[in-house]
Amino acid sequence: MSAFLARNRLIVLAYAGMMVLLLVTALFSPGFLSVSNMRSTVVLAAFVGIVALGQTFVIIGGGIDLSVPWVLNSAAIVMALLCGGQDLPLVWVMPLLLAGGAFIGLINGVGVAQFGVPPIIMTLATNVILQGLILVLTGGSPTPSAPALIQFLSVGRFSGFPVIALIWLALTLVATLLLSKAAFGRHLYALGTSATVAEFSGVPTARTTILTYVISGLTAAFAGMLLTGYSGQAYLGMGDAYLFTSIAAVAIGGASILGGSGHYLGTVAGAMVLTILTGLLPALNLSSGALLIVYGAVILLTVSIGSETFAGLGGRLRRKEG
Amino acid sequence: MDLVTVKGLSKRYGGIVALSEATFSARAGEVHALLGENGAGKSTFIQILSGAVRHDGGSILVDGQDYRPANPDAAQARGIAAVFQELSLIPDLSVEQNIWFRHEPRTFLRTVNRTEMRRKTLALLDKYNFPSLRPEQELRRLTLAERQIVEIAKGLAKDPRILILDEATSALPAREAEWLLKLTRQLAAEGRLVIFISHRMAEVRAIADRLTIFRNGSTIAVHEANAVSDNEIVTQMIGRHLDRLYPERIATATDRIALSVKGFSSGSRLSGVDFALREGEVLGVGGLQGHGQRELFQSLFGASKASGTVELWGKPVSIGNPRQALTGKDGIALVPEDRRGQGLLLTKSVRENLTLSVIKRFTENGLLSRQKEAALVKEMVDFLRIKAGTPEQLAGTLSGGNQQKVIFGKMLLTQARVLLLYDPTRGVDVGTKGEIFQLMRDLAAKGYAILFHSSDMPELVHVADRVLVMRNGGIAATLEGDRISEASILRAAMLESEAA
Numbered sequence: 001m002s003a004f005l006a007r008n009r010l011i012v013l014a015y016a017g018m019m020v021l022l023l024v025t026a027l028f029s030p031g032f033l034s035v036s037n038m039r040s041t042v043v044l045a046a047f048v049g050i051v052a053l054g055q056t057f058v059i060i061g062g063g064i065d066l067s068v069p070w071v072l073n074s075a076a077i078v079m080a081l082l083c084g085g086q087d088l089p090l091v092w093v094m095p096l097l098l099a100g101g102a103f104i105g106l107i108n109g110v111g112v113a114q115f116g117v118p119p120i121i122m123t124l125a126t127n128v129i130l131q132g133l134i135l136v137l138t139g140g141s142p143t144p145s146a147p148a149l150i151q152f153l154s155v156g157r158f159s160g161f162p163v164i165a166l167i168w169l170a171l172t173l174v175a176t177l178l179l180s181k182a183a184f185g186r187h188l189y190a191l192g193t194s195a196t197v198a199e200f201s202g203v204p205t206a207r208t209t210i211l212t213y214v215i216s217g218l219t220a221a222f223a224g225m226l227l228t229g230y231s232g233q234a235y236l237g238m239g240d241a242y243l244f245t246s247i248a249a250v251a252i253g254g255a256s257i258l259g260g261s262g263h264y265l266g267t268v269a270g271a272m273v274l275t276i277l278t279g280l281l282p283a284l285n286l287s288s289g290a291l292l293i294v295y296g297a298v299i300l301l302t303v304s305i306g307s308e309t310f311a312g313l314g315g316r317l318r319r320k321e322g
Numbered sequence: 323m324d325l326v327t328v329k330g331l332s333k334r335y336g337g338i339v340a341l342s343e344a345t346f347s348a349r350a351g352e353v354h355a356l357l358g359e360n361g362a363g364k365s366t367f368i369q370i371l372s373g374a375v376r377h378d379g380g381s382i383l384v385d386g387q388d389y390r391p392a393n394p395d396a397a398q399a400r401g402i403a404a405v406f407q408e409l410s411l412i413p414d415l416s417v418e419q420n421i422w423f424r425h426e427p428r429t430f431l432r433t434v435n436r437t438e439m440r441r442k443t444l445a446l447l448d449k450y451n452f453p454s455l456r457p458e459q460e461l462r463r464l465t466l467a468e469r470q471i472v473e474i475a476k477g478l479a480k481d482p483r484i485l486i487l488d489e490a491t492s493a494l495p496a497r498e499a500e501w502l503l504k505l506t507r508q509l510a511a512e513g514r515l516v517i518f519i520s521h522r523m524a525e526v527r528a529i530a531d532r533l534t535i536f537r538n539g540s541t542i543a544v545h546e547a548n549a550v551s552d553n554e555i556v557t558q559m560i561g562r563h564l565d566r567l568y569p570e571r572i573a574t575a576t577d578r579i580a581l582s583v584k585g586f587s588s589g590s591r592l593s594g595v596d597f598a599l600r601e602g603e604v605l606g607v608g609g610l611q612g613h614g615q616r617e618l619f620q621s622l623f624g625a626s627k628a629s630g631t632v633e634l635w636g637k638p639v640s641i642g643n644p645r646q647a648l649t650g651k652d653g654i655a656l657v658p659e660d661r662r663g664q665g666l667l668l669t670k671s672v673r674e675n676l677t678l679s680v681i682k683r684f685t686e687n688g689l690l691s692r693q694k695e696a697a698l699v700k701e702m703v704d705f706l707r708i709k710a711g712t713p714e715q716l717a718g719t720l721s722g723g724n725q726q727k728v729i730f731g732k733m734l735l736t737q738a739r740v741l742l743l744y745d746p747t748r749g750v751d752v753g754t755k756g757e758i759f760q761l762m763r764d765l766a767a768k769g770y771a772i773l774f775h776s777s778d779m780p781e782l783v784h785v786a787d788r789v790l791v792m793r794n795g796g797i798a799a800t801l802e803g804d805r806i807s808e809a810s811i812l813r814a815a816m817l818e819s820e821a822a
Contacts, residue, residue, distance in 0.1 A: 007714070181689045183681040190678055193667045200625065200656065200664045201678045201732065202648035260669065 010254025010262075014269035017252075017302060021276050029283035039162055041275055043155070046168040047230070049271035050223040051242045052249040053175055054105075054216025056267045059250050060179075061212040062192040062259030063112060063119035068220040068246055070130035071104050072239035075224035077134055079150070080143035080234040087149040094225065101221025102214045104130070109210030123213075140236065146228045154229035164226060168268075171219075175264035188212065192259030245274050251303045273302065323386065325350045325515050326371075326484065331380035333366050340366040342539045343380070348532070350483070353506050353516045355526045355547070358536035359559055359751040364519055367536070368486050371517075372404035373397030384484075401483035405473050405490050407749060411461055418443040418457035421476045446479060450508065453501055466493050466660065467611055474502070478509075485509060486517045491525055492749045495611030495777055496812070503529050521752055522778060523552050537561055560753050567752065568784040569760045572767070575603035575787060579636065580771030581654070581740050583622070586630035591617040593795040595630070599740070599771045604762055606786025606806075607775040609815040614795035615775050616659065619744045622773075623647050623656040634740060648679055653738030657729050657746050661722070665729040668718030672710045673699045675717045675728050680735045702731035707757070723754030730761070741765065743774045747781065759785050779808045791815050 026033045051068055058065045075097045082096075083089045104126055111122040156163045179185040187208045190198040199205050223242070228234045247257075249270035255262020277298060281291045328346040332339075341363045348354040358364050369375040371382070373391035382389040384400055391397040394404075411420045418439055419426075427438040443457040455471060464472065470493040477485055487506070491499040506516045506529050520526055526533060530547045535558045542558050578601040586595040592614045599605045607615055621628035624641040632639055634652050641647045647654045658664035667675055676699050677684065684694035699713045706727045710720060717728055726746060733741065743762070747755045762772055762785060776782050782789050789806050791799045791814035799814035 177689070183685055183688075183690065186674070186678065186681050186690070189670065189674070190667055193669055194663075196664055197667050198678075200623075200644055200658055202645040202736070203678065204645055260667075 008254075008263065008266075011266040011269070014253050014266050014273065018269045018272050018276065021273055021280065025276055025280040025283070028280060032279060032283075037279075039165075041272075041279060042165050042168075043162050043230070044278075045271045045275035046162075046164045047223055047227055048242065048245045048249055048274055049168050049268055050171060050219050050226070052246040052267045052271055053171055053264060054212075054219035055246040056175070056250050056253070056255065056262065056264045057178075057188065057212040057215050058119075059247070059255055059257060060192045060259060060262050061188050061209055062195065063209065063212065064247070064257075065105075065108065065123050065213060065216040065220075066120060066243060067104060067108060067123040067127040067130065068216065069239035069243045070127045070134065071101050071217055071220040072224035072227065072242055073234075073236065074130050074134050075101055075221035076228040076234035076238060077138060077143055077236075079225050080146060080228055081138075083144070083147045083150075085144045085147060087147045090147055090149055097221050097225060098218055101217040101219075101224075103217070104221075105214035105217025106210065108217070109213035112213065113206040113209040134236070138236070143234045145233045146231075150225055150229035151232070152229070154226045167226075172264060172268055179263055184208065184211070189260055192261070194260075245271075248299050248303070249274055252299070274299070324348060324383075325385065327383040329381050331367070331370065331382065332378050333370065333375070334378055339539055341370075341377070344536065344539065345541045346534055347544075348515050348517065350515050351510055351513045352531040353510045353518055353529050355518045355520065355530035355533035356536065357519075357526065357533055357555060357559055359753055362536040362559070363539040364536055365488070366539075368404055368488055368517065368519070371397070371484075372402060372486060374404075398480050398482070402486070403477045403480045403482035403484070404486035405477040405488060407489040407492065409469055409473050411469055411472060411476070413460075413462040415461055416457065417455055417459045417461060417464075417472050417475075420461055420472055421446070421479050423476070425479065442479075446475060450475075450478060450505055451501065453498055465612060465616075467495055467498060470494060471498065474505075482514065484515045484517065486519075488519045489521065489749055490518075491520055491522065493777075496779055497610060499525070521750065521755070523555070523752075524780070527552075535559055556752060567756050567759070569756075569763045571785070571787070572763070573787065574763075574767045575600045576769075580634070581622075581773070582631075582633040582636075584631040586618070586621065586628055586632070587795075588617050588621055588626065588628035591795050592621065592628055595792075595795070595797055597790055597797060597800070599773055601769050601771050602766050603788070604766050604772045604774055604786050606782040606789035607773060607792060608779065608782045608789050608811045609792035609798070611777065613792045613815070615792055616744070617795070618792070619656060619659075619742050619773070619775060622654060623742055625656070648736045648738060651737050651739070653736060654740040654742065655733035655736050655738040656742040657726075657733055657744060659744045659748075661725055661729065661749070662718075666717045666725055669716060671714045672703070672708065672717055672720070672728055673713040676702050676713075676731045676735065679732055680737075683735070698735060702735060705734075706731050706761070721751070723750045723757075726750055726754070726758070730758075734765075739770050741770055741772045743772060745775055745777050747776065747778065779811060782806070782811065783808055 031037060051072065055065055055068065079093055079097055082093045108123050108126055111117040112119050152163060153167065154164050158166060187203045190201065190203050191205055191208050195205055224239065227238060231238065249267050250262065251257055252270035252273050253262060253266025255266060277295060281294055286294065324347045326346065326348050328344065331341050331344040333341040344363060344367060356364050366375065370377045373394040373396055389400060391400065412423065421443060422439055427435045427442060429435045440457055447455055452471065452475060455468065461469065461472065470490065474490060491502055494502060503525060506518060509516050518530060532544065533547055534544045535542045535555065537559060579598050580601045581599040584596050587593050595618060607618065609615060617626065620626045622632065624643045624647045632641065634654060637652065662668060673695065677695050680698065684691045684698060703713065708727045708731065709724050717725060720728065747758055750758065762774065766772055774786055783806050786806065789801045789811060790797050791801065791811055793815055801810055
């Protein structure tokens with residue numbers, strides 16, 4: 001057990017940070033720890049967590065996915081348009097849009113792995129192209145409201161628990177199995193640590209890279225549909241906030257932004273920390289400008305404390321005795 | 323008077339004692355060899371001298387003055403420069419920009435004076451007779467050996483009174499290594515002190531005036547180089563008697579062809595290579611560096627492209643990437659040249675490194691079995707006697723010899739029985755070298771087929787059954803039995819290239 005804690009000390013740290021933040025928030029705003037408030041915090045965190053799931057895989061593999069905002073936004077808007085407020089079309093619309101998200105991920109992955117385009121450029125480009133396509137498609141006009149079924153998935157309850165929290169839990173299990181219990185996870189950590197060593201060891205580096213972007217496309221599209229249910233309709237720009245939060249959740253969760261380390265269990269804590277922060281800051285009675293400044297500063301601080309990049313792992317290795 | 327006097331030097335890292343009461347003294351104008359196994363404390367000692375690490379206890383006097391540098395710049399200010407095994411060069415800069423990095427000659431506007439930099443570079447290269455370096459070459463286009471030479475030039479550019487060379491010859495082919503040995507004598511003749519670290523006894527013999535032997539962080543002995551035998555030195559280094567470095571060469575080759583290569587070509591680097599490697603055979607590959615050895619090994623492993631026919635165990639194969647090379651019992655495995663860049667995940671555990679190529683072997687219904695994995699890891703740790711605290715220790719914290727063993731273990735687990743070993747003893751201590759040679763013979767006796775390149779020629783002479791000598795991307799000669807000698811390898815490697 002202690003070996004487990006030592007190996008995953010950054011993840012443990014992320015959860016410790018989350019608990020401290022909860023207590024501090026409870027001090028400033030006593031109602032914060034109430035059941036109903038915790039419930040809505042978890043629901044909000046779930047959206048960040050689901051987008052950050054794919055982002056976690058991409059970042060561990062040594063890449064980054066900047067296309068999540070408009071993959072999310074496109075799925076949301078196209079779903080609302082195709083369903084026109086009806087539940088029934090969801091039967092084919094949801095699988096179609098998940099496939100669409102996966103397809104965008106495939107394009108990102110093939111661009112990065114097969115054509116050597118740097119991940120930042122590749123995913124930034126798909127993001128802008130999707131934004132353009134959606135603007136052409138909608139002409140900027142508002143979309144029909146979200147189908148009731150999707151609203152149930154995002155704000156409904158199942159024996160007292162928010163449905164989306166249960167979905168998040170199931171996805172966390174799947175992600176954990178993939179990272180800790182499957183060959184894919186081993187390949188992924190090796191790839192992110194050193195692509196050359198992975199290649200020389202027989203790891204299918206191209207396939208592994210592509211798969212991470214496909215997963216990220218899937219989770220971003222899924223989150224987009226759920227978010228439409230939460231806000232009642234789809235609108236332009238609804239994904240923008242998730243670029244920063246998905247990456248910050250991964251970093252706060254203890255992953256190195258350079259790849260090779262981290263775990264989705266850490267990202268879950270990261271998503272919670274970010275969401276609790278947005279609950280704490282209004283309680284401090286700051287202006288909205290000051291609020292953003294504090295928000296950014298706190299995230300910078302959290303990531304600096306936790307991140308391997310700053311912990312000087314390289315330094316520890318260089319002091320190798322010999 | 324001694325230029326450097328070290329007394330009672332101690333350094334701890336947490337619970338690990340790296341140096342304990344070490345002593346050392348050396349004069350200006352001498353070449354002083356520092357010997358010891360990996361882990362003996364040599365690296366810590368020179369890191370302290372060069373300002374990279376601060377000591378806990380003891381004293382260092384340089385010119386009779388107390389010496390305790392806060393950083394490498396402070397060490398350089400006192401005239402001490404070091405050339406380390408791990409290179410500190412920047413791939414995107416040119417040779418000369420690397421040599422003068424942070425010490426560039428300036429114009430009166432404080433911009434870099436390129437004319438002056440070029441002049442100083444050429445003067446430096448000329449003064450010390452540097453082999454084949456052009457100041458404007460981009461570093462990333464250079465081979466590992468050429469980079470090592472740039473690193474040496476960078477050390478010399480600081481005009482140090484004390485120059486530390488840490489395994490500087492290990493990456494160099496024979497001719498360049500010889501040049502470096504001449505250079506150290508030249509530097510000593512100029513009145514400088516050269517502290518020279520090498521695992522190659524012949525080199526130490528050739529140039530050192532005196533030698534200091536470290537073991538377990540302490541100084542064991544100081545000798546005049548001409549008053550001590552190789553055997554005494556090795557015994558003092560490892561603290562016990564080492565029977566012999568090279569195992570007995572028992573012919574175990576059968577008639578069965580394990581690897582057959584015909585018309586193997588790749589651009590101008592490889593031209594029409596033909597050879598056959600038999601089951602149970604250790605086939606050496608020699609020649610001057612840069613004559614196609616690297617391309618041959620990498621192409622056979624699928625890490626770079628080549629054309630021609632390759633047959634494994636009688637079956638024609640087409641290997642497009644390392645993954646295909648490693649697949650199945652009839653696969654082909656490579657222990658690569660660059661241990662840290664191609665062989666090991668330094669920030670991952672010994673366990674994860676060992677099993678990286680064989681994840682399928684402990685996957686059941688799509689899930690990893692940690693028990694089965696532990697059994698595979700234990701098999702290799704025991705078989706190769708890998709010295710790690712636990713299998714969870716990070717590979718980057720192991721000594722060079724143990725890192726190399728982990729890479730061997732990773733490749734042996736794949737069950738491929740054709741092994742490509744590219745300079746497997748580079749930067750490995752003498753005890754582990756002996757173990758690696760023994761392992762190669764043992765594997766050959768078990769029916770493995772081994773293609774073996776070494777930049778240290780005596781290794782080829784003493785370990786290989788036959789030696790292929792490469793020249794200009796082709797096989798210039800195949801030497802067998804009594805015809806294998808350093809002289810015959812060199813002759814075959816150089817004859818035509820000298821004429822050309």
